[in-house]
Amino acid sequence: MARNTSTETQIKNIVTPVIQAIFKSGKAIYIIIIAVVFYFGYQYFTQKKEDNVTFNSDLIEKEIKNVGKLIVTEGKFSEVVTYKDQQKYLMDLVSFEKKALIVANANVTIAYDLRQIKYNIDQEKKTITITYVPEPELKINQELQFYDINQSRFNPFGAEDYNKINQKVKEVITKKVEQSTLKSNAENRLLSELSKLLILTNTMGWTLEYNGNIIQKDSDFIKGLTP
Missing domain, CATH: 1.20.58 (Methane Monooxygenase Hydroxylase; Chain G, domain 1)
Incomplete structure (x- = not known):
C-alpha cells in the first residue's frame, strides 16, 4: 500500500x-x-x-x-555367511565338499548427485519445473574374513569360489540395506535439499513442479520420486 x-x-x-x-x-x-x-x-x-x-x-x-551437491549417507553392516560347494563323481557315489564360514563387514553409501539436476524456468508463468532428479547410487565396500575353512584336495577353493562368495555376500548386504533405515535416511536428506527450492519459490510467489505434480509441501516430492 x-x-x-x-x-x-x-x-x-x-x-x-x-x-x-x-x-x-x-x-x-x-x-x-x-x-x-x-x-x-x-x-x-x-x-x-x-x-x-x-x-x-x-x-x-x-x-x-547451492542445492546441486553430492549427498552421501553412510552405514556399516555386518553379516555371517556360510558357503558350501560339493563336487560329485561316479554317478554321485563319490563327493568332495568344501565349505567356509565368512564374516563380512561392509561400509555402505547411498549417494544422490544433485549436480545432475535438470530444470526449466518459465519467467512469464513464474514456474520452475524440475525435469530430472538423479537416481540414488548404492555402493558396498566389503571386507571378508574366512573361518572354519574345509576343503578337499580334489575340490579346493579357487578364484571362482571367491567371486561367488563376494557376490553372495553383496546380495545379502543389499537385502539388509533395503530392510534398514539407511535408504529412508538418504531420501530424507534429498527432500531436505529439494525443500530449499520449495521455500524459495513459495516466498517469491512462484510455482514449483516436478514429474507432473505441483509441489506445495515436502511430501509432494515423494510422488515424483516414487516410480
Whole structure:
C-alpha cells in the first residue's frame, strides 16, 4: 500500500506541471508533452518489472546451484555367511565338499548427485519445473574374513569360489540395506535439499513442479520420486 501511495505521488508530481503547461502552450506542445510523459511512464514501470523478473530468475538459479551437491549417507553392516560347494563323481557315489564360514563387514553409501539436476524456468508463468532428479547410487565396500575353512584336495577353493562368495555376500548386504533405515535416511536428506527450492519459490510467489505434480509441501516430492 505504501509503494502504491508513493507511486501515485510521483505521478501527480509529474502530471501537475504537465497540465499547467498544457494551458500555457499551443497544441503542438500539448502533444509533445503528453508523448514524453507516456514514454517515461512506460519506461519506468516496464523497466521495474523486467528488473524484478531477472532478479527472481537469477536468485532461483543461484539456489539450484547451492542445492546441486553430492549427498552421501553412510552405514556399516555386518553379516555371517556360510558357503558350501560339493563336487560329485561316479554317478554321485563319490563327493568332495568344501565349505567356509565368512564374516563380512561392509561400509555402505547411498549417494544422490544433485549436480545432475535438470530444470526449466518459465519467467512469464513464474514456474520452475524440475525435469530430472538423479537416481540414488548404492555402493558396498566389503571386507571378508574366512573361518572354519574345509576343503578337499580334489575340490579346493579357487578364484571362482571367491567371486561367488563376494557376490553372495553383496546380495545379502543389499537385502539388509533395503530392510534398514539407511535408504529412508538418504531420501530424507534429498527432500531436505529439494525443500530449499520449495521455500524459495513459495516466498517469491512462484510455482514449483516436478514429474507432473505441483509441489506445495515436502511430501509432494515423494510422488515424483516414487516410480
